[in-house]
Amino acid sequence: MDVVVLMKMVPDAAQKIEVDAASGQLKASTLNLIPFESDEHALEEALLIKERTGATVTVVTTDLPGGDVALWTALAKGATHALLVTRGRPYEPRSTGELARIYAKLLETIPHDLVLTGAQAPDDVEGELGALLAAQLGLPYISVAVAVRPDEGTHSAEVTTELGGGLRSVYESALPLVVGIQTSETPPRYAPFLQIRAAQRSKRTRSVAVEPVPFDPKVEVVALHKPVAGKGATMLEGSPEEVAGRLVEILAEKELVGG
Amino acid sequence: MKEGETPRIGVYVCHCGLNIAGVLSVKSLAEYAGRLPNVVVSRDYKYMCSDPGQELIRQDIREHGLNRVVVAACSPFLHEETFRRVCASAGVNPYFYQMVNIREHAAWVHSHEKEKATRKAEDLIRAGVARAAKLEPVVRQRVPIHPAVLVVGGGIAGIQAALTLADAGKKVYLVEREPTIGGHMAQFDKTFPTLDCAACILTPKMTAVGNHPNITLWTYSDVVKVDGSVGHFTVTVRRRPRYVHEDLCIGCLLCIESCIYPDARVASEFDLGLGKRKPVYIPFPQAVPMKVVFDPETCIAVKTGKCTRPCVDVCGVEGAIDFEQKEEFPQIEVGTIILATGFKTFDPHRLPFYGYGRYPAVYTSLEVERLLNASGPTGGEVVLRNGKKPEAVGIVHCIGSRDENTNRYCSRVCCMYAMKIAHLIRERTGAEVYNFYIDIRAPGKGFEEFYDRVQEEGVHFIRGKVGDVTPETPDGKGRVVVSADDTLLGRARKIPLDMLVLAVGLEAQADANEVRRLFNITCSEEGFFVERHPKLAPVNTFTDGVFLAGCCQSPKDIPDSVAQAGAAAAEALALIDRGEMELSPNFAYVSAEECSGCKTCVPLCPYSAITLEPEHGKAVINQALCKGCGVCVAACPSGSIGQHLFEDAQIFDEIEALIQGVAANGEGAR
Amino acid sequence: MDLDHVLLYPEGKSLLTCIQCGVCSATCPQEAFMEYPPRKIVAMLKAGLIDEVVQSGSMLKCVSCYSCQAKCPRQIRLTDLLFPLIRGRMFEGGGIPAELQKAFLDVQRYGNPLGRSTSERSDWVARSKVPIRILADRPGPVDLLWNVECYPSYHPRGQAVALATARLFHRLGLDFAILGSEERCIGDCAGYFGEFGLLDALIEQNLTTFRKYDFRRVVTSGAHAFNVFAHHYPGYGFTTPVEPVVGLIGEELPKLRPMLKTSVPHKVTYHDPCCLGRCMGASALRCYFAPPRKLLEAIPGLKYVEMAHHHENSLCCGGGGGGMWLDTYYRDQGMDRLSERVVKEAVAAGADVLAVTCDYEVSRFEDAVKVLGYDRKIVVRDVLELLDESAGGEAAV
């Protein structure tokens, strides 16, 4: 069983991010790229599959700053292989469509029964990466998954997805299959620092050059700006009793609670 | 060997049964030795130390004209003297003998590498032979022994030693720091495991000391200076003023009654502060000598002179009380010294988490001894500081013992005295008594039986040391709750107690290090005086003529202290009756024409054996005081100090021979 | 040192000398909740049953309070060596609660366990009425490098303490500076939970920063950083003297005393943090039991009372060794929180103020006060806040 995890490096929202007034783009100096949370879950799900079935787990990301650290961390957590997609210079596909084509091209060269990726990303809110990739490869695609249970014997997988309000649906699909992971069955594990360093020293990450894919995006980012603070909230002051009383009044006004 | 005579060396390789021969190839070693320079004869033999083995050497000395003997066998500790005697009996100076230790240094430590072990033995023998060629004859010096003995410390050990010697007709000076003899034993109520009354068995001995015509008893005194060496020590004693002339005081104690302070208000040292005394006092009713002491810290007559002195008025002996009395420093001549300076109990303030000094419910075992003692502050009743009788009592063993944070060693007596205290408390109060222990150590005569008895009496034994002591109320004045891991039950126990007794361990006296310097002996890391050999010379020290008795050497109980005191007295007697003593031959000497008088050696000598000869300012070493430690030899910057048996030439040749082999074997060459 | 190699080192070999006296378990504040309390863990280690210990989760309950280690008669290094090594094993098999994992990841990424931006680390400085020098802005020699630490830098209550500290430094005329956004976690939780790789990386990174500047001594806001400085940094060649802030201010008391004019009419008790006392060992010379008490007693109007557990016997706030991020886990395990036990003792002692000096404690104890519903009975203040108040607070600088 070969599981491939596609990880995406995104700006770390915990850090103060600034927009460059001149270019209208994010200021590179303020950016700290980390793997997106859903991708971490995709990796965790893959590692759980590995622990259950002995599958090999190949982690892939593009060679953006921090990509190497993400791969070392994945190896430290237990991934089998780690690939850095490169063209010999910092590689930044300008759209999910282009990225899907690149990954499709890469996957032609590596074995894959299951391709896991985060269900969405900050620059892929619709979660189209998995869909586009599946379309390119001609594979089935299931998204917002919370559990993936492949069966080597039948060469199929049972995939659980979560819909709004806690509803769950269970699918069965033949392999190979592309899955967008919402959350893994258990929270992503922690990689001890020593093992990350060991992974770094082991030189187990491999760079794979993928030829440029001609792609003409029809959509472009024109400008970015920080949210403007609105005047939404009203601060309630006074003793707890007063505050509670006022709160009841407001809720009643809005007819959210019965008078 | 006369000067210029060539060394003729005989080498004897001992099999020591299979101890050596089982590992080393003794035949090939003997052959190897035979090829070494100056070696005339070389043999191996099953037991060199046996009579035929010894005879073999004597015969070779006669037949081959040997003038040096090397025996490759065991440690010099065991048989160096044996073979020296063999040499002497065949007319060769006994110091023309060299021992090579191929048993401990080769056979035993390398028993799994026989080949290499044999090679190492070759190296050792070669080095020994090289050294033997450079040996020089030595003549041992003798000193006469003064028949008087100084015993320092008047506890049970000192008392026993003094009485034994005095009964043998020897003059004894017994010097005790406290105002009375008796030591710690006098503070106890009962002794384990027989529950004898401590006073009943101790006080007759104390009185015997006080009355013995051969004993000069100096209490309230300490030794301040010791000069000389075995046979002729000159000792200076400081006699502190007790403001009463001992020869005049009849011990009527009227002065105490009449003291201007009507009530006892000074914390009694003897009662560890649990009881009170007056500024003029005797420590306890059976004190010996029965002479009062005026405490200079609290007696206003001594301190300020402003007192109406009713004590003087009431005293029936003219001039017995003398507030002008001064320190005196008498000097005495003795030939031997017995140190019986005892111990102190561990101060549990050092383990603050047991709450000693913080919570009134916490006591030391010695304090409880005083509470239990009929002549103690409560007349033998177990009453707490708050006046109540305890209903639940805990005794924690190993306080200040078996603990890297305090003392590493086992104090040996605590298990037994803790059980004794448990028994007595239970007997007198009916309280529940919990002993918190790690291991019960009861290896003496009647000890295990006593352990059984105390258990049968209903004393609880919890295997687990108390790890936490918390007051039941925030003010800390009431009960304490102790936590222990009952390791046999595998469960934590929290027990509220009215009284917590800390079974404190025994430690060396606080001034052990100064005393050690005074008497030129050594202290272990813990501060106990070190015996010359733990098994074969347990009461001797490395300083000839100074012997040890009792707890100053290591923690021990009363029977062991008494037995050791007897042994120390016997050692002293043996010396006195022999009348003289041979000095160790390995002393250092200064070559007068080579010495530049730089004085480097003088302050370094740990035995104060080096002085400057006044006329030319050259260093001189007193042979009787020199212990052959070699410090001066190493330090002399112009190489003008030599040491018999350890001459530079001998050592360097030995080392060089050793290195040759290592280099030749290609090992260790870096 | 790996657990497998423990016995190769003298510190580890001491394990073999354990006499199973049980002092460790008897003194352990979490003993009741551990499947395997400390004594048993040592026995199991000796018997080679380490995996059972790792799997039991007992080690998650150790809050590195040093009680066992400080009292161990064999000086077995349970708190700072053996337990971290055992916990280090837990990284292999999982079993580390998510909250704690996140704290480690945040330390890895941001140098603080709160997951806050490094650039915001010195935001609190803007609120200070007294000048606070940041070395990156104004390099050059300085006497005192103040290691502010994470909670005082980011947590609102911690920031209040940091501001009070700055005012006291200013009043005393101390020449001090901070690292600002260059400061990183000193490594406490990593070191005591066995994330030695992270500790190592943090130390290397911090030392690189320290080497850029010229300072004579270091003062730490809290107890934990002080402890890590004392135990781990010298091994990396860092020998600059380090003092906790109470130690430093304690020495300045003669100068401070005349400034303490405002009465603080409260009954105050003080919680001894593990990392300023016990952690230095039973025979330690560098315990800070006296300075905070002396400081408190110097405040006019203040009446000092002692809790049942104090000095080397003090309870732990439960925040050490990762405990700060295990509250949810503890709750799930049905355990009572140590911080609540301390607050109860403080109230029982009749105090209306619980004074602390450890950077974790203000927030921990305030939570406990709220959980216990003691809001009206007692408040939690840092010793420095009380001193600052007595010296006139913000209004007087």
Next chain:
Amino acid sequence: MAEKPKVAFYWCASCGGCEESVVDLAEDILTVVSLVDIAFWPVAIDMKRKDVEAMADRSLTVSFINGSVRTSEQREMVELLRRKSAFVIAYGACSQYGGIPSLANLHSKEEIFDWVYHASPTVVNPAGTVPLERFDDGHGHTLKLPTFYETVRALDQVIDVDFYLPGCPPTPKLLKEAVLALLSGKLPPKGTVLAPDVALCDECPRRATKPEKLAIARFYRPHEIVPDPEKCFLAQGLPCMGIGTRKGCEALCIHGNMPCTGCFGPTSRTRDHGAKILSALASEVDATDEKKIEEILAGIPDPVGTFYRYGIASSMLRRKIVEGNGGVSA
């Protein structure tokens, strides 16, 4: 009149002070010259190696050789003189013990060359020129220079030496006594050092001021204090080698208010001069805790240079280990 005994002087690795010390005989030099023929003395008389080679073996009564041996030329010359002389006297500290030049044994040859020809701040050598043992100019001319050995040696580590005259340099008095002794034929045993075998304290004018216990709380270097001209140097914290150095110099340095630096070497009973004095002084340090001891010892920043100033070559230290040749070969 019988032919006067022939004497040679030769100069190896040294500063030249020993040569001057011969002239320091002042008018006594006339006595010497009247009694002996100076057959070879390159510094003063124009004679060449071939002149010595031409002499019969053992035709020189005595050769006074100063300086240590550090080049192949010096080695060849001393071997030559050994053959031609009945007696060889190692003259002065360098010859006897290696002297100050042998402090070079603390460095490798490469380090020395690198410093002298490249690294030293006063060197201007843009071409990076270094001395070569052999240079061909391309026109058939070859220039040969002596080999510079890795290790500096005392004279007796190269040739057999009969007597030693200690000092840096030896005093005229000792030289005169030595010459007269040789001429008289009353010779001490071979290998004798021609100076008294007692340490300098014995003739030190300040001996009485040395306390029994020094308790040195701090060491000073000579430039750090103005020494009391009456008081024992050690009592003032100045490391003085006099306690373990032969007397015979008549305490020259002491009279100049400088502590003894040890040029007369140890007494015959000492194997290692530096170690012996070091061990004596270490026992005088007034501290028992490790940190304080280190602090006090830091007052001697260059212990090897202090205690082995004149004797690295003949000490047990011998030299710094050099990779590849075991550190002992040339």
